Amino acid sequence: MSAYDYLIIGGGMVADAAARGIRERDETGTIGILSADVDEPYARPALSKKLWVDPDFTWEQTPLGTSDATGAEITLGTLVTGIDREAKSVTTDTGKTVSYGKLLLATGSKPVEIDVPESTRILFFRSASDYRRLRELSEGNAHAVVVGGGYIGTEIAAALAQNHVEVDLVFPEEVLGASTFPPSLAERFQELFVEHGVGLVPGRRVERVRAEVRAPYDEATAEAAETIAAAEPAAGAPSPETTPDGVTVVFDNGAETEADFVVFGLGAKPVVDLAEDSGLVVDDGGVVVDEQLRTIDPSIWAAGDIAVYPDPVLGQTRVEHVDNATEMGAAAGRSMAGAAEPYSHTPYFYSMVFGTRWEAVGTLDPELDVLDAALPESGESDQSRVSYFRDESGAPVGVLLWDVGESEALRDAARAVIDEGVTSTEELRTRIR
Numbered sequence: 001m002s003a004y005d006y007l008i009i010g011g012g013m014v015a016d017a018a019a020r021g022i023r024e025r026d027e028t029g030t031i032g033i034l035s036a037d038v039d040e041p042y043a044r045p046a047l048s049k050k051l052w053v054d055p056d057f058t059w060e061q062t063p064l065g066t067s068d069a070t071g072a073e074i075t076l077g078t079l080v081t082g083i084d085r086e087a088k089s090v091t092t093d094t095g096k097t098v099s100y101g102k103l104l105l106a107t108g109s110k111p112v113e114i115d116v117p118e119s120t121r122i123l124f125f126r127s128a129s130d131y132r133r134l135r136e137l138s139e140g141n142a143h144a145v146v147v148g149g150g151y152i153g154t155e156i157a158a159a160l161a162q163n164h165v166e167v168d169l170v171f172p173e174e175v176l177g178a179s180t181f182p183p184s185l186a187e188r189f190q191e192l193f194v195e196h197g198v199g200l201v202p203g204r205r206v207e208r209v210r211a212e213v214r215a216p217y218d219e220a221t222a223e224a225a226e227t228i229a230a231a232e233p234a235a236g237a238p239s240p241e242t243t244p245d246g247v248t249v250v251f252d253n254g255a256e257t258e259a260d261f262v263v264f265g266l267g268a269k270p271v272v273d274l275a276e277d278s279g280l281v282v283d284d285g286g287v288v289v290d291e292q293l294r295t296i297d298p299s300i301w302a303a304g305d306i307a308v309y310p311d312p313v314l315g316q317t318r319v320e321h322v323d324n325a326t327e328m329g330a331a332a333g334r335s336m337a338g339a340a341e342p343y344s345h346t347p348y349f350y351s352m353v354f355g356t357r358w359e360a361v362g363t364l365d366p367e368l369d370v371l372d373a374a375l376p377e378s379g380e381s382d383q384s385r386v387s388y389f390r391d392e393s394g395a396p397v398g399v400l401l402w403d404v405g406e407s408e409a410l411r412d413a414a415r416a417v418i419d420e421g422v423t424s425t426e427e428l429r430t431r432i433r
Contacts, residue, residue: 001030001032001073001098002096002097002098002099003030003098003099003100004030004031004032004073004098004099004100004101005026005029005030005031005100005101005102006019006022006026006029006030006031006032006100006101006102006103006104006333006336006337007031007032007033007034007090007098007099007100007101007102007103007104008031008032008033008034008072008103008104008106009034009080009090009103009104009105009106009107009274010033010034010035010036010104010105010106010107010108010304011033011034011035011036011037011039011040011041011074011076012035012037012041012044012106012108012304012325013041013042013043013044013064013304013322013325013326013329014104014106014108014303014304014305014325014326014328014329014332015033015035015041015066015104015106015329016041016064016066016329017325017326017327017328017329017330017333018104018106018303018329018330018332018333018336019031019033019066019069019070019072019333020066020069020070020330020333021329021330021331021332021333021334021335021336021337022070022333022334022336022337023069023070023071023333024330024333024334024337025334025337025338025339026337026338029101029337030073031070031071031072031073032072032073032075032098032100033066033072033073033074033075034075034078034080034090034092034098035074035075035076035077035078036077036078036079036080037076037077037127037128038076038077038128038129039063039076039127039128039129040063040064040066040067040074040076041063041064041066041074042062042063042064042128043062043064044322045322046061046062047062047125047127047128047130047131048125048131048151048152048155048156048159049155049159049352051131052159052160052162052163053159053162059128059132062128078092078093078094079092079093080092080093080274081093081274082274082277082278083103083274083275083277083278083300085278085279085297085299085300087099088100088101088103088299090103100299101299102299102300102301102336103299103300103301104300104301104302104303104332104333104336105274105275105287105295105300105301105302105303105306106302106303106304106306106329106332107270107271107272107274107275107305107306108270108271108304108305108306109126109268109269109270109271109305109306109320110126110268110269110271111124111125111126111152111264111265111266111267111268112124112266112267112268112269113264113266114206114208114264114266115208116208116209117209117210117211119211119244119247120133120137120244121137121211121244121245121246121247121260121261121262122209122211122247122261122262122264123137123261123262123263123264124264124266125152125156125263125264125265126268134156134160134261134263137260137261138160138163138165141164141165141166142165142166142260142261143165143166143167143168143258143259143260144160144165144166144167144168144259144260144261144262144263145167145168145170145247145249145257145259145261145262145263146160146167146168146169146170146262146263146265147170147171147206147249147262147263147264147265147266148170148171148264148265148266148267149169149171149172149173149176149177149179150180150265150266150267151265151351152265152267153169153171153263153264153265153266154169154176154177154193154265154351154353155265155351155352155353156263156265157169157193157198157353158192158193158196158198158353158354160263161193161196161197161198162196162354166197166199167197167198167199168198168199168200168201168257168259169193169198169199169200169201170201170204170205170206170249170251171200171201171202171204172203172204172205173202173203174202174203175187175190175202176189176190176193176200176202177189177190178366179366180364180366181364181366181387181400181402182366182370182372182387183366184372185372185385185387185400185402186366188383189353189356192353192354192356193353193354195354196354201251204251204252204253204255205251205252206249206250206251206252206262206264207250207251207252207254208250209247209248209249209250209262210247210248210250211244211246211247212244212245212246212247212248212258213244213245213246214245214246245260246258246259246260246261247259247260247261247262249262268305268320269285270285270286270287270305270306270318270320271305271306272285272286272287272306275287275295275302275306280295280296280297280300280302281295281296283308284308284316284318285308285318286302286305286306286307286308286318287302287306287307287308288308289301289302289303289307289308289309290309290310291309291310291342291343291344292335292339292340292341292342292343293307293309293328293331293332293335293343294335301332301335301336302332303325303328303329303331303332304324304325304328304329305318305319305320305325306318307328309328309343311346312344312346312419313346313361313362313415313418313419314346314362314363314418319347319349321347321348321349321350322349323347323348323349323350324345324347324349327343327345327347328343328345328347331343331345346361346415346418346419347361348360348361348411348414349361356383356403357403357404357405357406358400358401358402358403359400359401359404359406359410359411360398360399360400360401360414361398361399361411361414361415361418362389362396362397362398362399362414362418363389363397363398364389364398364400365389365398366389368389368390368391368397368398369389369390369391369394370387370388370389370390371387371388371390371425371428371429372385372386372387372388373385373386373387373388373428373429373432375404375432375433383402383403384402384403384404385400385402385403386399386400386401386402386404386414386432387399387400387402388417388428390423393421393423394423394425395418395421395422395423396417396418396421396422396428397418398418399414399417399418399432401414401432410432413431413432414432417431417432
């Protein structure tokens with residue numbers, strides 16, 4: 001089709017949730033999804049978590065079944081290059097024009113990159129394609145360097161270590177997790193990696209990476225190269241003489257280390273150029289929307305990583321995590337289909353490494369005043385804790401739940417102490433149980 005009642009740009013979890021949200025209110029309107037990805041919408045968190053640690057969870061369980069559930073027509077491998085707001089149409093990189101009645105921008109984020117050579121052994125981890133390549137690289141007692149001490153870096157390092165890969169984890173802090181957790185929990189977080197054999201490289205950044213050819217070029221590899229070239233002449237298959245079979249990572253102090261591959265997890269940045277070029281308001285790193293997730297254009301909505309929205313608890317904010325993607329996507333879909341209620345869900349975010357899960361609501365900044373309290377009644381472990389990150393008035397702006405399992409009741413309690421502006425230290429110590 002070249003025209004849809006509802007058109008969604010982006011093919012991630014926001015798109016899936018939005019299509020389902022539309023169908024809650026409109027059973028017949030046509031839905032189109034234009035995605036630059038090569039895979040239909042899938043459960044992204046599994047790429048760095050469950051697919052690595054749960055043998056009963058396979059790739060076949062990650063697709064979300066968007067088309068079957070909603071009737072949406074999904075076009076993959078398609079990059080939208082422009083929006084004509086007056087004509088209510090978009091243009092793709094193939095020159096095709098697609099018209100819309102209502103448009104949702106769900107373009108998500110892309111990984112932060114540094115200048116490195118092009119190589120299949122150097123990954124800026126983000127997509128299902130990256131996951132599949134990482135699976136290939138991690139076979140056969142491989143050695144990996146993982147760069148970055150944030151969500152992706154630590155999750156990938158933990159995932160690889162639990163799959164018999166020798167891992168070195170490079171991060172700029174002196175203690176892993178120091179930019180997120182209070183000191184005592186950062187030390188415990190770091191211990192998890194040490195206990196599982198991850199080599200830590202603290203206080204360092206990667207200056208550059210070299211793709212290396214180390215395997216000797218003998219008759220066997222020459223014969224293999226000729227076979228590949230004969231089978232795929234159009235692909236111009238590279239000779240083993242020039243195909244990298246390793247990397248050398250150079251640190252900011254000049255030191256070097258060799259590895260089979262390197263994975264970067266340096267964070268992500270929202271993809272807002274399309275919105276900006278079309279004249280929508282972009283501020284604080286994202287596309288500004290109202291409480292119904294609509295932009296300044298009454299026919300265009302934005303949701304997920306790119307949306308700067310008025311959260312009822314956190315105020316004007318932008319959230320990049322999966323809870324926000326699914327909840328906001330569904331709310332945007334309902335809003336596009338005529339619902340009048342505001343988006344009022346305050347999202348949480350979480351991570352899990354080596355079986356230890358942590359969750360949070362709001363801002364985690366160890367530079368703030370931090371109140372740390374034990375949760376002996378949690379039933380999870382004697383490590384269970386809650387940390388409140390407080391502003392100058394003593395009111396929490398962020399709450400960290402450490403090793404408490406999955407509990408919506410605890411998340412609601414965390415949202416409540418932020419919303420109510422509780423400043424009493426004694427009340428905070430006993431508020432969340």
